[in-house]
Amino acid sequence: MSKETPFTVFIEGNIGSGKTTFLKHFSKFENVSLVFEPVGLWQNLNGYNLLELQYEDPEKWHMSLQSYVMLTVLRNHLENKTDKPIKIMERSLYCGQFCYVEQMFANKTLEPAKYYVLQEWYNFIHERHKSQCDLIIYLRTNPENALKRIRKRGRTEESGITIEYLRELHNHHENRLIHGKFYRPAPVLVIDADSDKENILKEYEKAEKIILRDKN
Numbered sequence: 001m002s003k004e005t006p007f008t009v010f011i012e013g014n015i016g017s018g019k020t021t022f023l024k025h026f027s028k029f030e031n032v033s034l035v036f037e038p039v040g041l042w043q044n045l046n047g048y049n050l051l052e053l054q055y056e057d058p059e060k061w062h063m064s065l066q067s068y069v070m071l072t073v074l075r076n077h078l079e080n081k082t083d084k085p086i087k088i089m090e091r092s093l094y095c096g097q098f099c100y101v102e103q104m105f106a107n108k109t110l111e112p113a114k115y116y117v118l119q120e121w122y123n124f125i126h127e128r129h130k131s132q133c134d135l136i137i138y139l140r141t142n143p144e145n146a147l148k149r150i151r152k153r154g155r156t157e158e159s160g161i162t163i164e165y166l167r168e169l170h171n172h173h174e175n176r177l178i179h180g181k182f183y184r185p186a187p188v189l190v191i192d193a194d195s196d197k198e199n200i201l202k203e204y205e206k207a208e209k210i211i212l213r214d215k216n
């Protein structure tokens with residue numbers, strides 16, 4: 001594999017499934033480049049906290065947040081060039097489109113006209129830019145556990161997240177990553193992200209073996 005095309009892995013999973021922790025686990029490997037999700041940008045766009053606004057009034061703000069998520073995640077895809085042989089990225093353009101946008105459309109929080117605009121943007125980007133992706137790792141967790149973790153970490157914007165919202169997002173992750181109902185750019189490795197601290201390390205090692213294979 002050439003230097004310009006690192007083995008690229010997307011880490012996907014529901015809110016609170018442990019994506020950030022998973023990425024941090026790989027910081028000890030020198031040949032791995034990590035790309036974290038730009039949540040901080042969504043919390044402060046010229047003083048506007050789009051994440052908070054979206055949770056307060058999804059019908060009004062979802063479109064603005066989603067178009068900014070799309071832009072910032074696309075920038076992550078395009079701008080994080082690395083000489084390292086492995087790149088691990090937290091989520092992807094596809095997750096935004098096929099989990100969040102589809103979920104909002106299905107539960108009618110997003111009006112059809114807004115949905116079609118986002119879909120046109122997605123199609124335009126997708127036709128012109130195929131993101132390098134060699135493996136997707138799905139941190140599979142049950143929504144009840146995800147909610148417990150969200151409550152524990154206490155990100156203020158997320159205090160109103162309901163179990164129903166997490167269940168809907170979970171179903172979209174399952175439909176896409178397990179049942180192949182939506183686009184998957186690479187094979188999917190499923191990790192049991194409900195495991196306790198000790199067992200989660202075994203799960204990480206399972207992923208390590210595949211990600212670091214032949215690259216050390």
Ligand code: DGT
Binds near residue numbers: 018065095
């Ligand atoms: P982790 O480490 O698995 O606990 O991951 P989180 O929860 O830090 O990161 P993530 O991607 O699940 O989401 C961060 C926040 O941003 C969370 O409140 C959900 C929200 N969010 C992420 N992507 C989207 C999106 O495409 N649309 C909308 N509406 N919200 C999103």
